[in-house]
Amino acid sequence: MHDIRMIRDNPQAFDAALMRRGGSAMSSEILALDEARRTCITAAETALADRNAASKQVGAAKARGDEAEFERLRALVSEKKQEIAQLEEDAKAKDMALRDLLMGIPNLPHADVPDGKDEDDNIEIHRWGTPPKLDFTAVEHFEIPSVVPGMDFTTAAKLSGSRFVVLRGAVARIHRALAQFMLDTHVDQNELTETNTPVLVLEEAMYGTGQLPKFGEDSYRTREGWWLIPTSEVTLTNTVAGDILEAADLPRRMCAHSLCFRSEAGSAGRDTTGMLRQHQFEKVEMVSVTKPDESRAELDRMTACAQGILEALGLPYRTVVLCTGDMGAGAQRTHDIEVWLPGQNAYREISSCSVCGDYQARRMNARFRPEAGAKPEYVHTLNGSGLAVGRCLIAVLENGQRADGSVELPEVLHRYLGGKSRLTAEGVLA
Incomplete structure (x- = not known):
């Protein structure tokens, strides 16, 4: 949510930043509603002062036997009481309207975010590894012979x-191993605090991180009013909701492995085969809460944490900074990490790391x-995938596939798989 005082002080700058995101100027609408709200509040305060003054005079008029003045003042007190109630109700309605309006406006981009309309205008800022040169035609993860028995x-x-998908046997174990490897790396090397949070949250939590309204x-929403989290960004970030933290406690860095649920409402017809885009999936999420002057540097740190997972797994990737037209609504700047998938002969997103400034904190x-x-003062918040477990499984399987239908597995996973290093063509760990 935006600071109304900043909009009052810098309406042109606010509009210019919104228009960089492809939106339209909104400061006039916002400030008109703000002025109407403030007018109601001032009128209510004036009416209250008039009522209090009249109330003090009622007793004096009664004491001196001035019945006419007594009745006039008593009527004025009653009239002012009704006027105050109406003005306060109007002010409250306008305050809610202003809050709802501000809630629906996207965050303002950092000055260092490139301008653009869509993903074609994103800018690559880092690349690691070389896509494998296979002497056979690569297939997608769900077509690899050794994977077929375990991906139903x-x-x-x-x-x-x-x-949705049912994972079985060796494929299910590799999936679990990846999540464990990610958590261990983030806790032991990246110094994030492992956190286990609910997957059902109250509506306020969804508002807090910007999923609503x-x-x-x-x-997805249950009949009881709980929401299923689309990512544990919602729960991790909301652990500080309503709190006043001490400066010495910042930055606060957390990670969580959780189920995630998304309706994929805007993705009709996209990635309908395989595990790439599911309604239910698992993710290891990273969240940081920082001081304002440290948040931009924290974004680079968080991005490096996610990149480190891919490097340890030996998976080629590239990192892009999203342009203004491709960023999520709550972000000031976003780094997308895209892993190489031989079966698609393309880089596909596996992590998105964003700094939100004080947008969520407000x-x-x-x-x-x-x-x-x-x-x-308001803290700054950041979130990032570290990583999406299912997509990481896809990348491991596709990059490790061999001509005979088997899959060579990354060395860092061997200890999580009982020392096994490959998925045989028959779908068995060996």
Whole structure:
């Protein structure tokens, strides 16, 4: 959410930043509503002062026997009471309207974010590894002979419909090993605090990180009113909602392995085969809460943490900075990491790391105290995939595939697989 004082002070700069994202100027609409709200508040305060003054005079008029003045003042007090109630109700309605308006406006991009309309305008900033040169035609993950027995979409469709999968045997174990490897790396090497959070959250939590009100159709809601998390960004970030943290406690760096649920409402017809785009998937998420002057550097650190997972697995990737037209609504700057998939002969997103500034913190009222006795300020928040487990499984299988249908597995996973190093053509770990 945006700071109304900043918009009052810099309406042209606010509009210019919004228009960089492909939006339109909104400061006039926002400030008109803000002015109407403030007018109601001022009128209510004036009416309250008039009522209080009249109330003090009522007793005096009664004492001196001035019945006419007594009745006039009593009527005025009653009239002002009704006027105050109406003005306060109007002010509250306008305040809610202003809050809803501000809630629906995307974050403003950092000055160092490239301008652009869509993914074609994103800029590559880093590349690691070389796509493998195979002496056979690579296939997609679900077509690899050794993978077919352990990746069952037919049974999943019988259970849940499209865009679900049942993993079995060796493939399920590799999937689990990847999540464990990611967690161990983030905790032991990257110094993130492992956190296990619920997958059902209250509506306020979804508002806090920006999934609501605008993107409700992308998530699932239960009949009881809980929401299934689209990522543990929601829960990890909201752990500081309503808090005033001490400066010494920042940065706070967390990670969590969780189930994630997305309706994929805007992806009709995209990636309908295989595991690339599912309604239910697993992800190891990273979240940082920082001081404002440290958040931009923290984005680079978080990006490096995600990149390190891919490098340890030996998976070629590239990192791009998203242009203004391709960023998510809550981000100030986003780095997408795209892993090489031989079966598609393309780089595909496996991690998205974003700095949100105080955009989420204002929605959650998450603050910190710069020093003892100082006025609390809003923290900055960041989130990033470290990594999407299913997509990482796809990358491991496709990059490790061999002509005989087997898969060579990354060395760092061997200890999680009982010392096994490959998936045989028959789908067995060996």
